[in-house]
Amino acid sequence: MDQIDVKLLKLLQKNARAPVKYLSGEVSLSSPAVSARIERLERQGVIRSYTLELDPLQLGYHILAYIHLDMSPAEKPKFIPFIQSCPNVLECNCVTGNYSMLIKVSYPSTQELDSFIGRLQQFGKTETQIVFSSPVAPRGVMV
Amino acid sequence: MDQIDVKLLKLLQKNARAPVKYLSGEVSLSSPAVSARIERLERQGVIRSYTLELDPLQLGYHILAYIHLDMSPAEKPKFIPFIQSCPNVLECNCVTGNYSMLIKVSYPSTQELDSFIGRLQQFGKTETQIVFSSPVAPRGVMV
DNA sequence: GATGAAACAGCCGAGCT
DNA sequence: AGCTCGGCTGTTTCATC
Numbered sequence: 001m002d003q004i005d006v007k008l009l010k011l012l013q014k015n016a017r018a019p020v021k022y023l024s025g026e027v028s029l030s031s032p033a034v035s036a037r038i039e040r041l042e043r044q045g046v047i048r049s050y051t052l053e054l055d056p057l058q059l060g061y062h063i064l065a066y067i068h069l070d071m072s073p074a075e076k077p078k079f080i081p082f083i084q085s086c087p088n089v090l091e092c093n094c095v096t097g098n099y100s101m102l103i104k105v106s107y108p109s110t111q112e113l114d115s116f117i118g119r120l121q122q123f124g125k126t127e128t129q130i131v132f133s134s135p136v137a138p139r140g141v142m143v
Numbered sequence: 144m145d146q147i148d149v150k151l152l153k154l155l156q157k158n159a160r161a162p163v164k165y166l167s168g169e170v171s172l173s174s175p176a177v178s179a180r181i182e183r184l185e186r187q188g189v190i191r192s193y194t195l196e197l198d199p200l201q202l203g204y205h206i207l208a209y210i211h212l213d214m215s216p217a218e219k220p221k222f223i224p225f226i227q228s229c230p231n232v233l234e235c236n237c238v239t240g241n242y243s244m245l246i247k248v249s250y251p252s253t254q255e256l257d258s259f260i261g262r263l264q265q266f267g268k269t270e271t272q273i274v275f276s277s278p279v280a281p282r283g284v285m286v
Numbered sequence: 287g288a289t290g291a292a293a294c295a296g297c298c299g300a301g302c303t
Numbered sequence: 304a305g306c307t308c309g310g311c312t313g314t315t316t317c318a319t320c
Contacts, residue, residue: 009197016159016193019295030307031296046201050159053191054152056284066238066245080278092279095209095272102209102272106284129238129245135223136235138281141199141249164314173288174315 001046004029005037009046009143012038016050061106063113064131068099071124079123088116099127144189147172148180152189152286155181159193204249206256207274211242214267222266231259242270 004027011023024034041047056064071079083092083103091104103120107113113128120126147170154166167177184190199207214222226235226246234247246263250256256271263269 009195013195013197014192016195021295032298032308033306035296036305044201045198048196048198049157051194051196052152052156052159052283053194054156054283054286055188055191058187058189059284059286061284064236066236083278087285089279090284091277091281093207093209093277094275096275097270097272102274103279104281127240129240131245132237132239134234134236135226136232136246138234138247140195140197141202141204141233142230143197143202162314163316175289175317176287178316179287 005041005046006143008034008037009041012047012050013140013143056106060108063107063110064134065105065107065113066129066131067103067105067117067120068127068129069101069103069120069124070099070126071101073100075123082123086116088112148184148189149286151177151180152184155190155193156283156286199249203251206250206253207277208248208250208256209272209274210246210248210260210263211270211272212244212246212263212267213242213269214244216243218266225266229259231255 007027008023011018011026020031020034020038023038024031027034038047056062079101083089086105088105088107089103090106091102093102094100095102105113105116107116110130117126117128150170151166154161154169163174163177163181167174170177181190199205222244226232229248231248231250232246233249234245236245237243238245248256248259250259253273260269260271
C-alpha cells in the first residue's frame with residue numbers, strides 16, 4: 001500500500017468504471033502495472049466490491065430513518081437473522097449505550113416504516129428518528 | 144423504469160464493472176440496447192455514480208462511531224460548511240428529536256475521534272456511540 | 287431494439303533496464 | 304525481478320435496417 005495505490009483507490013472511488021488506460025496515465029505507470037495493482041488490492045480485500053450509488057428518491061424510497069433498539073442480549077440470536085433478511089435495512093450496528101442497536105432503514109412511506117417498527121418491537125423498545133436532510137450524503141471512507 | 148432496468152441495476156450493484164455484453168445476455172437484449180438503458184439511467188440521475196466498497200480496517204480506520212449533536216438552529220449556517228469539510232465524516236443527517244444531528248464518523252483510533260468530538264462541542268452537546276459490530280454492513284437501497 | 291463494422295480497451299507475451 | 308512495449312482478443316460504440 002503506497003501512495004500510488006491510494007491514488008488509484010481515490011480515482012476508482014470517483015468512478016469505478018474508469019478504464020485502466022486512463023488510470024495508468026494519471027499515476028504515470030503502464031497499463032499492466034496498474035492492472036496488477038488493482039488485482040492485488042482486490043485479492044487483499046481492500047477493494048470489497050464495485051458498486052453503484054443510487055438515488056433513493058427516484059426508486060420510490062421517500063423515507064429514510066434511524067431506529068434505536070433497546071434489546072436484551074438474549075434476543076440477539078433471533079434478531080440477527082431477522083434483521084439480515086429485511087431488504088429495507090440499509091445498515092444495522094451494535095453500539096455502546098442503552099439503545100444497543102442502531103438500524104438505518106429506507107421505506108416508500110411512513111406507513112411501511114411504521115409496520116416495520118411494529119415488528120421490531122417484539123425484540124425490545126424502539127426510538128425512531130426520521131431524516132430530514134443529509135448535509136453529508138452517505139459515502140465510503142476517504143483513502 | 145421497467146423490470147429490465149431494475150434487473151440491470153441489481154446486476155450492476157453486485158458488480159459495477161460488469162461488461163455490457165454480460166449484462167445483455169442476462170436480460171436477453173442486445174449490447175447497444177443495454178448501453179442505451181444504462182446511459183439513460185445515468186442521465187436521469189438514478190445512477191449517481193460508480194463507486195467502490197472498501198475495507199475500512201485495511202485502510203487503518205479501526206473506530207466507527209455515531210455522534211448525536213444537539214445544536215441550536217442558529218448554529219447551522221456555520222455547522223454545515225464545517226461538517227462538509229471533515230474527511231472522516233461518512234454521513235451527516237438532520238433528524239427529528241432532541242439530538243438534531245446524527246453524524247457517522249470513522250477514525251484510526253479513539254484518540255482522533257475524541258479530538259473531533261472536542262471540536263464538535265462548540266456547536267452543541269454531543270453523545271457518542273461506538274460501533275462494535277455491524278450485522279448488516281452499510282449498503283445501498285435494494286432495487 | 288437488432289445487426290454488422292470500426293474503434294477502443296484489456297490481456298498476454300517478449301525484450302529491456 | 305519488475306517494468307515497458309508490442310500484437311492479439313474481446314468489448315464497446317456507431318450507423319443502418
